[in-house]
Amino acid sequence: MASGKSVAIVGATGAVGLEFLTCLERRNFPVGRLRLLASARSVGKTLTFRGESLPVEELKPESFKDVEIGLFSAGAAISREYAPMAVKAGVTVVDNSSAFRMDPEVPLVVPEINPEDIRHHKGIIANPNCSTIIALVPVYAIHRRNPVRRMIVATYQAASGAGAKAMEELRVQAADVLAGKPAVKKVFRHQIAFNLFSHNSKIAENGYNEEENKMVKETWKIFHDVTVKISATCVRVPVFRAHSEAIWIECERPVEEAQVREWLTGAPGLRVVDDREGNTFPMPIDASGEEDVLVGRIRRDYSRDDGRGISLFVAGDQLLKGAALNAVQIAEILVNGAVAPNRASTGVVRLPFSPDTAVLPR
Amino acid sequence: MASGKSVAIVGATGAVGLEFLTCLERRNFPVGRLRLLASARSVGKTLTFRGESLPVEELKPESFKDVEIGLFSAGAAISREYAPMAVKAGVTVVDNSSAFRMDPEVPLVVPEINPEDIRHHKGIIANPNCSTIIALVPVYAIHRRNPVRRMIVATYQAASGAGAKAMEELRVQAADVLAGKPAVKKVFRHQIAFNLFSHNSKIAENGYNEEENKMVKETWKIFHDVTVKISATCVRVPVFRAHSEAIWIECERPVEEAQVREWLTGAPGLRVVDDREGNTFPMPIDASGEEDVLVGRIRRDYSRDDGRGISLFVAGDQLLKGAALNAVQIAEILVNGAVAPNRASTGVVRLPFSPDTAVLPR
Numbered sequence: 001m002a003s004g005k006s007v008a009i010v011g012a013t014g015a016v017g018l019e020f021l022t023c024l025e026r027r028n029f030p031v032g033r034l035r036l037l038a039s040a041r042s043v044g045k046t047l048t049f050r051g052e053s054l055p056v057e058e059l060k061p062e063s064f065k066d067v068e069i070g071l072f073s074a075g076a077a078i079s080r081e082y083a084p085m086a087v088k089a090g091v092t093v094v095d096n097s098s099a100f101r102m103d104p105e106v107p108l109v110v111p112e113i114n115p116e117d118i119r120h121h122k123g124i125i126a127n128p129n130c131s132t133i134i135a136l137v138p139v140y141a142i143h144r145r146n147p148v149r150r151m152i153v154a155t156y157q158a159a160s161g162a163g164a165k166a167m168e169e170l171r172v173q174a175a176d177v178l179a180g181k182p183a184v185k186k187v188f189r190h191q192i193a194f195n196l197f198s199h200n201s202k203i204a205e206n207g208y209n210e211e212e213n214k215m216v217k218e219t220w221k222i223f224h225d226v227t228v229k230i231s232a233t234c235v236r237v238p239v240f241r242a243h244s245e246a247i248w249i250e251c252e253r254p255v256e257e258a259q260v261r262e263w264l265t266g267a268p269g270l271r272v273v274d275d276r277e278g279n280t281f282p283m284p285i286d287a288s289g290e291e292d293v294l295v296g297r298i299r300r301d302y303s304r305d306d307g308r309g310i311s312l313f314v315a316g317d318q319l320l321k322g323a324a325l326n327a328v329q330i331a332e333i334l335v336n337g338a339v340a341p342n343r344a345s346t347g348v349v350r351l352p353f354s355p356d357t358a359v360l361p362r
Numbered sequence: 363m364a365s366g367k368s369v370a371i372v373g374a375t376g377a378v379g380l381e382f383l384t385c386l387e388r389r390n391f392p393v394g395r396l397r398l399l400a401s402a403r404s405v406g407k408t409l410t411f412r413g414e415s416l417p418v419e420e421l422k423p424e425s426f427k428d429v430e431i432g433l434f435s436a437g438a439a440i441s442r443e444y445a446p447m448a449v450k451a452g453v454t455v456v457d458n459s460s461a462f463r464m465d466p467e468v469p470l471v472v473p474e475i476n477p478e479d480i481r482h483h484k485g486i487i488a489n490p491n492c493s494t495i496i497a498l499v500p501v502y503a504i505h506r507r508n509p510v511r512r513m514i515v516a517t518y519q520a521a522s523g524a525g526a527k528a529m530e531e532l533r534v535q536a537a538d539v540l541a542g543k544p545a546v547k548k549v550f551r552h553q554i555a556f557n558l559f560s561h562n563s564k565i566a567e568n569g570y571n572e573e574e575n576k577m578v579k580e581t582w583k584i585f586h587d588v589t590v591k592i593s594a595t596c597v598r599v600p601v602f603r604a605h606s607e608a609i610w611i612e613c614e615r616p617v618e619e620a621q622v623r624e625w626l627t628g629a630p631g632l633r634v635v636d637d638r639e640g641n642t643f644p645m646p647i648d649a650s651g652e653e654d655v656l657v658g659r660i661r662r663d664y665s666r667d668d669g670r671g672i673s674l675f676v677a678g679d680q681l682l683k684g685a686a687l688n689a690v691q692i693a694e695i696l697v698n699g700a701v702a703p704n705r706a707s708t709g710v711v712r713l714p715f716s717p718d719t720a721v722l723p724r
Contacts (some may be wrong), residue, residue, distance in 0.1 A: 017718065098575065122642065150665050150666075151665065152514050152610055152665060154516030154595070154608040156518070156558055156597065170556075171540065174536055174540060174556075175540050178533065178536060178540075189640075189641060189642075190642070190645060191645075191647055192600055194532075194536075194600060194602055194646075194647070195601060195645055195646055196518055196567065196599060196601060196606060196645065196646060197643065198641065198643040198659055198675060200641065202641075203638040203639075203641065206661070206662075206664065207619070207638070207659075207660075207661030207662065208664075209641075216664075229664070229665035229666070229667070230664075230665055231610060231663045231664055231665035231671070231673055233516075233659065233673060233675060234517065234606040235606075235675075237518070237558060237599055237600075238556060238599075238600050238601070239556055239557060239558060240556055240602070244558060244597075246516040246595040246597065246608075248514055248593060257569070260584045263539065276565040276569070277561065277565075278551075279551060279562065279564070279565065279571075280551075280552070281560040283552060283553075283557055283558065283559045283652050284556075284557055284558060285553055285556070285557040296560075297560055297569075297595065298569075299568070299569030299570060300568075300569065301593045302570075302578075302591070302592075302593055303512050303513065303514060303591035303592055303593035304512075304591070309593070311593055311595060313560060313595060313597075347421075348500070357505040
């Protein structure tokens with residue numbers, strides 16, 4: 001233990017924070033010391049890591065002394081305030097919030113896609129938005145062989161994306177509705193139990209909500225390609241912790257279904273679940289607790305005549321690959337210097353993305 | 363009452379059957395006599411219509427004596443067996459099953475779209491599939507002004523589409539899951555509570571399930587246009603009785619968002635719910651019990667450069683506009699001879715669709 005890294009988790013008691021602990025333990029991350037940081041009201045709680053009970057400490061400017069790696073998931077405001085302090089104290093921050101994702105100095109990384117971008121970091125590496133990660137792991141397996149020119153995405157997003165309280169709200173509302181009582185709304189503006197609604201983020205001027213616009217801009221930055229055309233409809237569904245997505249992609253050249261199946265089967269971070277006979281495809285309950293993103297319903301998009309369209313259905317754990325796991329994978333690369341196979345073979349180290357080219361369509 | 367029509371409901375105790383009763387009563391349909399027909403095991407039950415308790419009778423070949431209008435919703439096998447007998451007995455059948463939808467002798471009708479097709483009937487008029495109806499009411503409001511050339515649809519389909527037992531399965535499973543017990547699966551192969559899955563219909567050779575292929579072929583028949591390109595992903599979600607759908611359409615010519623909003627606002631059978639400020643858009647709990655299809659998230663599809671793309675989100679009651687209401691509206695046209703305004707103004711009476719041109723893409 002003493003030879004491991006000194007790690008701090010910021011937002012340790014949140015839904016993602018708890019998964020940081022699980023991921024570090026399960027993946028045998030070389031943790032020397034672990035500090036659990038949260039707001040003052042969590043002080044007094046303890047969390048278990050490798051059988052040891054650790055106290056939750058209050059997050060303060062001086063919390064980062066002797067910390068090497070900081071895993072942040074306490075919202076954008078906390079990240080904006082504390083991540084620069086942590087960097088000044090010598091910490092390398094992997095930030096799960098949206099605070100720095102579009103910062104040209106900050107790499108935005110999915111380890112299966114652009115691990116080499118990590119090399120450009122100046123103290124902070126950003127974790128992409130959950131629905132973006134879960135879509136891009138499978139889409140990139142195609143994109144790297146036959147560039148994706150257009151992408152249509154409809155999401156089926158779990159309550160977990162809005163935190164532990166939203167998961168609890170789904171549970172309480174479902175029990176109340178079953179008992180014939182009205183659904184009490186606290187976290188979400190609309191009833192989540194036995195209902196669904198357009199994603200609970202603000203609608204931008206272009207008519208798309210923030211979640212949808214994130215998918216556009218983050219894909220551009222992760223793919224290093226601002227020419228990919230994307231339209232997404234993001235929807236919250238009454239599911240606890242895994243996001244599903246229906247995806248239609250249009251490639252640069254004609255693409256065969258069998259070829260796509262082969263690419264997806266061999267790609268890191270993916271598991272193909274495509275049993276037509278048994279009518280079994282990716283489902284959120286199967287993706288929950290899984291590190292891999294599940295991908296299936298692989299079929300030609302017959303609404304295109306030119307053979308350039310493919311349709312997929314995916315499901316991935318929002319708290320794992322959509323958040324904590326992806327961040328821990330980034331931390332693993334920081335520690336090992338290892339870069340996932342996909343792009344390393346090209347030997348290309350691209351410059352960090354400039355947001356000047358990332359103007360949203362309107 | 364005596365001056366009204368003699369109506370029989372086949373499948374009266376099913377989820378759609380019960381809604382037939384509601385629709386006939388609420389819309390003040392001129393019912394003279396009402397016969398409630400179902401399988402032998404429902405005999406002994408009574409149902410209330412206009413405050414009167416009516417017995418459920420066993421469906422038999424001789425059940426149709428003196429019946430003028432038959433509303434069928436007891437599955438394709440029952441329709442195939444009994445609808446021709448009913449027609450022989452002089453009944454005009456409105457059939458909610460898939461049995462006759464692709465029959466070139468049978469009009470497939472959404473009253474807001476192709477009411478004039480009713481004139482060609484030879485005893486049977488087919489009600490389209492629920493997800494097709496709910497998508498096409500809004501899409502047609504655009505299509506009639508600026509032809510839709512391509513359509514991408516991701517559905518969020520309620521349990522009700524699989525019948526009353528499926529709705530009960532959602533209820534029972536949800537209670538069991540909340541109590542920490544395993545979900546017992548009877549109607550659906552996969553858990554429906556707090557989960558979702560690719561639609562529970564058979565996967566055809568082209569990789570699309572029957573529900574998705576129905577949307578293609580039924581749209582062609584209803585629009586009288588086999589050149590519309592369609593790709594759908596149909597998904598079952600843990601919602602009781604209203605279907606939602608994310609739709610991307612590409613028109614023949616460039617189309618303005620404001621223009622589309624105007625067309626949708628004035629169209630029959632639709633209610634625009636598009637409150638960006640309040641983040642309120644179509645939701646299944648709001649659509650439940652509503653006759654209108656709710657439509658919102660009206661915005662440009664920025665994944666197209668040519669301004670021909672529009673994206674929508676819709677929700678409609680699967681048991682009402684998706685089934686019983688649409689059938690009762692057809693029956694109203696039969697009784698009144700009235701034809702909805704949309705297409706009547708063109709004066710065109712098109713020939714019934716031939717299935718020879720309706721070969722599915724593969």
